[in-house]
Structure formats: C-alpha cells, structure tokens
Amino acid sequence: MDSDMPRTGHTASGGLLPLWSMAYLPGHSHRTPPLLPHLRRLRLLRFFVRRFIGAVFGSKGTHFVFSIEHFCCDRPNPTLQVIYLAIIGATYYFIINSSFSYIPGYYLSEIHWYTSFFAVGVGILFFLLTSFSDPGTVKADNVSEYLSAYPYDNIIYTEKECSTCKIPKPARSKHCSICNRCVARFDHHCGWMNNCIGERNTRYFLAFLLWHFLLCIYGTIALGLVLAGRLKELRVIYILTVYYGIENSFRSLAPHVVQWLLGSYNTQILLMVFLAIVSLLLAGFFGYHANLCLKNTTTNETFKWQEYINWQRKLSEARASAAALKASISGMSSEEKRPASKCKSFFQRSPLEDVEVVVKRNMYDKGYFHNLCEIIFPLSTRPSFLQKKSK
C-alpha cells in the first residue's frame, strides 16, 4: 500500500458518501486534509453504522455490507458509469417521447431532430474518451520521461519512490489506490468515469463538463421553445383574453398560462427544471476545473497546498508565540531593575503580530496561454517527450 494512500483514508471517503461525492475523490494523504473536516465526521459516522449493522445483523451481515461497500467504493467498478448512461438515455427518451411530436413547430425546425441526436452522441463520446483513455499511467518504461516532464518544486513535491509501484514518483503524480497505479499530473479519481483524471485525459474531462453544460442549456431552451410554440399554435393567449375576458397584461395572463402549461405539459416542465438544475451544477464543476487548468494546478495540489500553508502558518505562529514568551520573560527581569514606560510598551509591536504570511508559489504556472496548451496538448503526447522515450 502506498504511503500516500492509507487504507483509513480511502475507506473514509467511500462507502457512506452520497453518490456525487463518492464520484469525486480528490486524493488522500498522511494527514487528514484540513479542508475536509466533514471526512472526519463521515469516518465517525461510518464507525457507528458499522457498529449498528454488527448489532442488528451480526458478523456475517457486517461482512456482506462491507464487501459490497468495498466493491462499490474501493475498487474500480462501472456502477456510476451505468447510472450516467441511464440518466442521459432516459432523459433523451422522455424528451423524444414527450416533445418530438411538436417538432417542427412554431419556433423549432426539424433540424433539431438531428442536432439533438448529434449533441447527445458527442456527449457520450466525451464520456467514453474520458472513461477509457489512459490518464497518464506512470510505468517503469516511461517513468524517466515523466520525471523530466515536471521538475520537483521541493515544497509539495520532493523526490521519492512509490511504495506500491516501486518506481520513482514524478512530480505532480499520485498513486491512485482505487486503480492501483501511479498517475501523472493526478487531479482526482472520478467515480462517474471509473477512471483517474490525469495528465492525458483532463482535456476530455473538461470537454465532457463543458459539452454537458451546453447540452443541458440546449435542452432547456429547446423545451421552452416547444412550449412557447404550443402556446402560439393553440392561440392560448387569444382564447384567454377573448373568450375568458382576462386582461391582456403579463400579470393577469401569467398565472393562467402557467396553470395551463402545468396541466398539459408537466413532463416538459419537469424535464426543463431537471436540465436547468444539472446545467447549474455542471457550470460550477466546469468553472472550478477550468480555473484550476488556467492556473496549471490540480484538485490534488489544491489540497496539498492548503495543508502546506496551514502547516507553515502554525509553525510561524509557534515561532512568534515563542518569541513573545521570550520577550515577556526578559521584560519581567528588566522590569525588576527598571520599570518600563507604560506609553512605550503600549506602542511596542507584539511578536505575535509578526506571523509570516505564507504564499503559494506554483512553479508550474506559466501563464494562461501556456497552461491551456498543456491541457490541450499534454506534455506526454508531444514529440519532445516521445523523442526522450526513444533514446
């Protein structure tokens, strides 16, 4: 077992986490990341659930439940991949079933039959590319190229060996305990993809997030236009104002129109709400990862830096309080000889105020353009990398 991935770490982040967080395992380390106190709580919760299952079902029941948990969370498995395919398939099926009969309509031409199919197809293609492409597995035969790809910054990355793979650990790489391999420029292990996100497939992962965000927006707008088209074709506004005598203003008509839509097109309304919520989630995920890529850092490094900064801050605080203690002791002994001026001591700086501000120095950040090129054309796919390999 790799030293970076203690068992306690990865079991804590699996099992009882909800599906979404189960899919998103940023990495595990010696110390519990200070950013994730909820993981500690989950570990505690897991302990109590284990005790509860043990009390109710006995040791066989506990063994059965935890072997399922081990299969689902600690080993590569396609559960979430199947769920993703079921979600996208079911959503598209319901859209076809409920709304394609209104296309072509007042606002949408029949081209949307084909563009929607194309959009879903490309989405699935990005999913397959991210899931089944090599994230940048570091092996004995390519480790020297990966070692020269990124230098050690000697802050969060120092020269060491992976205790599981028994090969040197290139800077920015990490041993994924779920996939049991070292991955270059490791970001996180993605349960939805059943794959690590690393140096070679971050581009597909970003494309997946961006494309699915756009797909959800497209679906929401297209369904909205279908409903707007039905409103126009059935002359609902005309009927409401002329036959029902409702005032021709937005405020008076809106409740009646909404009531009519909810009564007649509830499937489309539900689909629109679902797609809008998912698009917001995807926008958040894409924004987060795009920001990391522009700064040439990873989710794993974000946690590493946070740990490093917290540790440095504590060290600095300890130094400052030691200096303050020393100063107060020497002050006490000099006070015995000569009482210090109250005014002078009031304006004197406390050594505790001199706590150094720890700054993040990411040596891999080479500017937005260069960073983006590194995502689109990973270093290991470039001719310079391949030449090194052939030497």
Ligand SMILES: [Zn+2]
């Ligand atoms: Zn390894």
Ligand SMILES: [Zn+2]
């Ligand atoms: Zn992995």
